[in-house]
Amino acid sequence: MRQVGAAGKAAVIVWRRWIFPLLLVIVFGACAAALVKIAFFPDRSDAVAAPEASIVEPVTTVERGSVVNALSLDGNIARDEEYPVRSEITGTVLAVHVADGAAVAAGQKLFTIRQDEPKKDIDVLAPEAGDVSQIALVKGQATSVGTETYTMTPARYHLLATVEPVQLYRLVDAPTEASVAITGGPAPFACTGVRVQVSTDGTASVRCAIPADQVVFAGLPATMDLAVGQVDDALVIPVTAVQGGAGTGNVWVDAGDGGDPEERAVELGISDGTMVQVLSGLDEGDSIRQFVPGFVAPVEEYCYEVAPGQEQCDSGMSW
Numbered sequence: 001m002r003q004v005g006a007a008g009k010a011a012v013i014v015w016r017r018w019i020f021p022l023l024l025v026i027v028f029g030a031c032a033a034a035l036v037k038i039a040f041f042p043d044r045s046d047a048v049a050a051p052e053a054s055i056v057e058p059v060t061t062v063e064r065g066s067v068v069n070a071l072s073l074d075g076n077i078a079r080d081e082e083y084p085v086r087s088e089i090t091g092t093v094l095a096v097h098v099a100d101g102a103a104v105a106a107g108q109k110l111f112t113i114r115q116d117e118p119k120k121d122i123d124v125l126a127p128e129a130g131d132v133s134q135i136a137l138v139k140g141q142a143t144s145v146g147t148e149t150y151t152m153t154p155a156r157y158h159l160l161a162t163v164e165p166v167q168l169y170r171l172v173d174a175p176t177e178a179s180v181a182i183t184g185g186p187a188p189f190a191c192t193g194v195r196v197q198v199s200t201d202g203t204a205s206v207r208c209a210i211p212a213d214q215v216v217f218a219g220l221p222a223t224m225d226l227a228v229g230q231v232d233d234a235l236v237i238p239v240t241a242v243q244g245g246a247g248t249g250n251v252w253v254d255a256g257d258g259g260d261p262e263e264r265a266v267e268l269g270i271s272d273g274t275m276v277q278v279l280s281g282l283d284e285g286d287s288i289r290q291f292v293p294g295f296v297a298p299v300e301e302y303c304y305e306v307a308p309g310q311e312q313c314d315s316g317m318s319w
Helices: 002-040 165-171
Strands: 059-061 063-079 083-086 091-096 109-115 120-125 130-133 148-154 157-163 177-182 189-198 204-209 221-238 248-253 262-271 275-280 287-289 302-307 310-314
Touching: 063 165, 063 204, 063 262, 063 275, 157 165, 157 189, 157 221, 165 189, 165 204, 165 221, 177 204, 204 221, 221 262
Parallel strands: none
Antiparallel strands: 059 287, 063 157, 063 221, 083 148, 091 109, 109 120, 130 148, 157 204, 177 189, 177 221, 189 204, 221 275, 248 262, 248 287, 262 275, 302 310
16 A cells, blocks of 8 residues: 555656646647747738729609798898988978977878978978987078988888898799798788898898788897799709709709719709709609719718717718
């Protein structure tokens, strides 16, 4: 038993001192060789990457549909502008019947003037309801034709709505009447005398007169709805497909054979800002490029939360 125990002990010593260290050296050597091969002698591949995608120009088909050219414009109620009133009489002021800043009714007596030739007393009346100010006449004063006698601020109101300059073409042949809705006010009503005005600095606006029987106040926010025109069962295409857009334009007809598209002139009708009516130049079923060459089409924006209460949006543009 002692001999067996001694032999076993000797075998353990041999394994610990020689065999295990030798195995570790072999394992580490193999790992080192593998790392050297990976680092300095990588496997080579003769594979060639081939493109898997290509840019395809989107096309759309000329089809029939309806186009409603309606604009809804935001604006504010404002009082009509004041204007100076000039004398039409040469003579002497006998009486001034109103005070500066007074509100007067249409036809109310303002002054009495004794005309020089022929001699007679004439009452000067208010041309309309409003406020008189900057009265330049006093009793006993001589006045002559063309002299500014006072300033009238009429009791009339209008709605002034701003409009983007790019929409001015949509207002060509606009109706003379619009529907007005006042925030917190009465039911929508019609306003007349619609007209487009462009200031010297390029600011565009649309104005219409508020009816005299409507109770309004300067500064009230309001909306003007304009029904410019409507067509049904008409040839329509997206406005993004047209170079131009007001009366005439150019489109690019796609032959479907992968070749270059054909540029073609078209005659256009009304537009709703998204679709436009085609009067001539295209037939139903024609395929055209959805975007004018060089037009940048917006890509839908994607938003996601990057932190609590913090959002990031990514968007791009496609040609």
